[in-house]
Amino acid sequence: MDFAASLSLVAPEILLSTAGLVLLLVAAWAGDGASRAISIASVAVLAACAFMVAPALCSGAMGPDTVAFSGQFRADAFASFAKLLIYAAGGAALIVAPAFFERVHAMRAEYPVLILFAVLGMGLMVSASDLLTLYIGLELNSLAAYVLAAFLRDDERSAEAGLKYFVLGALASGILLFGMSLTYGFTGTTSFEGIRAALSGTISMGALFGAIFMLAGLSFKIAAVPFHMWTPDVYEGAPTPVTTFFATAPKVAAVALSMRVTLDAFGGQVAAWQQIVIFAALASVIVGALGAIGQTNIKRLLAYSSINNVGFILIGLAAATPQGASAMLVYLAIYIAMSVGGFVAVLMLKDADGAPVEGIAEIAGLSRHRKVLAACLAMVMFSLAGIPPLFGFWGKFVVFQAAVQAGLVPLAAIGIAASVIGAFYYLKVVKVMYFDEPANVAVGKSDWAHQALLAIAALFISPLGYLLTRWLGALADKAAAALFLAA
Amino acid sequence: MVDLSQYLPILIFLAIAQGLSAAFVFLPIGVAYLTGAHKPDAEKLSEYECGFPAFEDPRSQFDVRFYLVAILFIIFDLEAAFLFPWAVSLDVTGWPGWITMMIFLAELVIGFAYAWKKGALEWE
Numbered sequence: 001m002d003f004a005a006s007l008s009l010v011a012p013e014i015l016l017s018t019a020g021l022v023l024l025l026v027a028a029w030a031g032d033g034a035s036r037a038i039s040i041a042s043v044a045v046l047a048a049c050a051f052m053v054a055p056a057l058c059s060g061a062m063g064p065d066t067v068a069f070s071g072q073f074r075a076d077a078f079a080s081f082a083k084l085l086i087y088a089a090g091g092a093a094l095i096v097a098p099a100f101f102e103r104v105h106a107m108r109a110e111y112p113v114l115i116l117f118a119v120l121g122m123g124l125m126v127s128a129s130d131l132l133t134l135y136i137g138l139e140l141n142s143l144a145a146y147v148l149a150a151f152l153r154d155d156e157r158s159a160e161a162g163l164k165y166f167v168l169g170a171l172a173s174g175i176l177l178f179g180m181s182l183t184y185g186f187t188g189t190t191s192f193e194g195i196r197a198a199l200s201g202t203i204s205m206g207a208l209f210g211a212i213f214m215l216a217g218l219s220f221k222i223a224a225v226p227f228h229m230w231t232p233d234v235y236e237g238a239p240t241p242v243t244t245f246f247a248t249a250p251k252v253a254a255v256a257l258s259m260r261v262t263l264d265a266f267g268g269q270v271a272a273w274q275q276i277v278i279f280a281a282l283a284s285v286i287v288g289a290l291g292a293i294g295q296t297n298i299k300r301l302l303a304y305s306s307i308n309n310v311g312f313i314l315i316g317l318a319a320a321t322p323q324g325a326s327a328m329l330v331y332l333a334i335y336i337a338m339s340v341g342g343f344v345a346v347l348m349l350k351d352a353d354g355a356p357v358e359g360i361a362e363i364a365g366l367s368r369h370r371k372v373l374a375a376c377l378a379m380v381m382f383s384l385a386g387i388p389p390l391f392g393f394w395g396k397f398v399v400f401q402a403a404v405q406a407g408l409v410p411l412a413a414i415g416i417a418a419s420v421i422g423a424f425y426y427l428k429v430v431k432v433m434y435f436d437e438p439a440n441v442a443v444g445k446s447d448w449a450h451q452a453l454l455a456i457a458a459l460f461i462s463p464l465g466y467l468l469t470r471w472l473g474a475l476a477d478k479a480a481a482a483l484f485l486a487a
Numbered sequence: 488m489v490d491l492s493q494y495l496p497i498l499i500f501l502a503i504a505q506g507l508s509a510a511f512v513f514l515p516i517g518v519a520y521l522t523g524a525h526k527p528d529a530e531k532l533s534e535y536e537c538g539f540p541a542f543e544d545p546r547s548q549f550d551v552r553f554y555l556v557a558i559l560f561i562i563f564d565l566e567a568a569f570l571f572p573w574a575v576s577l578d579v580t581g582w583p584g585w586i587t588m589m590i591f592l593a594e595l596v597i598g599f600a601y602a603w604k605k606g607a608l609e610w611e
Contacts, residue, residue, distance in 0.1 A: 003583065021597050028604040175507075212500050226504040275497040 006068035009075040012049040019045040020116040027109030042112035056080040062482035074129040081479035082126035082256040089248035090119040097241040099447035118144035122253035131190040149238040161237025176217025182210030192265040221254035225283035235303035244343035284311030289422035319406035325480035327402040331395035341457030345377040350444030357442045365438025383461040385426040391465035
């Protein structure tokens with residue numbers, strides 16, 4: 001594989017890094033007044049990158065033609081699927097930001113640049129086929145994310161979120177790195193293909209420890225129980241546009257990365273990690289459902305909801321089949337739409353002065369004075385709960401179907417039971433909005449960009465989304481096939 | 488008969504999770520208890536200040552610019568550290584190695600220009 005071919009495979013990453021660097025200089029010279037222009041340019045760059053990766057997904061690219069830089073990087077249909085979701089989530093985080101930050105005069109030109117660099121890191125993560133590419137992508141994403149969490153630097157909660165995320169994220173990176181070094185020590189290689197070949201017999205104790213430490217580090221990044229403690233605090237403290245970003249793009253990237261590590265590098269040793277994934281899946285579903293019940297802040301509630309959803313996604317991973325992988329990707333696509341819809345709806349909750357409203361008690365009786373917003377938020381909640389006419393049901397359905405066909409009937413049964421517990425708190429929000437005495441707090445007007453984004457997300461998760469199932473399923477199948485061919 | 492040894496990975500995973508979270512709670516308490524001053528006197532309770540009596544509260548805020556300068560120093564110092572192995576192995580890596588390093592240096596120059604323009608290098 002020569003350099004020209006490798007460079008053409010990483011073209012989206014080259015465009016992202018060049019655009020990020022150029023816009024950084026623009027940000028320095030033009031100042032914060034140019035933030036909106038830089039945001040628009042960044043959205044355009046993300047759209048261009050999406051057009052560059054889409055052909056690989058549509059044609060189901062896989063095999064040796066997709067490997068760049070002698071096995072460091074893989075631009076196959078699986079990576080393209082994940083990248084499209086990441087670009088969409090990054091774009092949403094850029095679109096919702098200016099209106100939120102400008103109210104407190106905190107919109108800085110660095111925000112879109114940081115998002116671009118985080119997206120670049122996530123693109124590397126999902127394309128990684130070597131432990132070193134994995135780590136560089138992960139760190140590039142994390143470093144940008146730490147700064148984003150503390151973006152409202154005059155706000156105590158935001159600074160606390162940034163610090164907490166940084167300290168715990170550094171710890172998780174350390175655990176992951178330790179696991180990688182053990183894996184390297186016991187297999188003698190950092191490439192996923194080489195690790196898979198070296199672990200073809202019975203797995204040694206050292207390599208097992210390596211896999212476990214790597215899974216622990218990755219569980220932190222996807223916020224799976226028992227490494228979920230940071231999620232509610234960081235989601236609550238970070239500015240809401242940043243929370244929108246955290247709940248969507250890094251989740252896709254880290255889940256896709258976990259799929260590569262488990263199904264590709266450790267794909268020959270399913271028995272070694274399957275129980276861990278089953279445990280993390282069940283624990284996430286249950287802790288996510290129970291933890292959300294007592295919450296009074298809607299951002300914290302959505303944080304527990306994201307822990308809960310990660311559990312459902314991991315049920316697909318526990319199946320360890322191409323069908324399970326495909327189901328995970330379908331679930332991720334729907335989850336992105338639900339999360340963006342949910343957080344944009346939260347962004348639109350403002351009091352008469354335009355200050356953000358986050359308390360669940362304060363949105364009581366929202367349906368009286370903000371009918372459309374209340375309806376959209378109710379739809380997101382019903383969809384997250386997985387109630388049939390909405391699209392969220394389809395994601396859960398395909399995941400459980402994959403688990404049952406892989407012979408994991410008890411896992412699917414417990415998952416379904418736990419999703420009923422989860423429905424309780426989603427429905428509580430709907431009840432507060434529709435049946436409680438109006439609190440008349442969230443009466444402020446919304447930005448048109450927020451309304452448009454919420455409308456798109458609501459349309460996607462509405463029953464109309466089922467028109468897409470065949471198309472979405474076919475794309476996810478292609479992506480999963482590419483993942484398993486690489487493995 | 489259930490073969491419990493098959494559940495070893497999950498046990499290790501749990502033990503690591505438990506161990507880490509327990510260590511972060513109890514280790515500082517335990518270390519502080521074991522190494523703390525059990526027989527306090529005025530001298531022991533005063534802050535350690537390199538041999539001279541403490542003259543101000545150690546928690547006073549210091550200028551964030553020290554921090555900024557230290558970070559910039561680390562970044563550009565590491566850049567120089569990267570140049571040495573690159574320089575001695577250039578006959579092996581050839582043109583690709585040279586071009587890669589030039590791209591790396593160009594990116595650092597952009598970072599440097601950004602820091603300069605933002606005024607991070609000015610003390611006053």
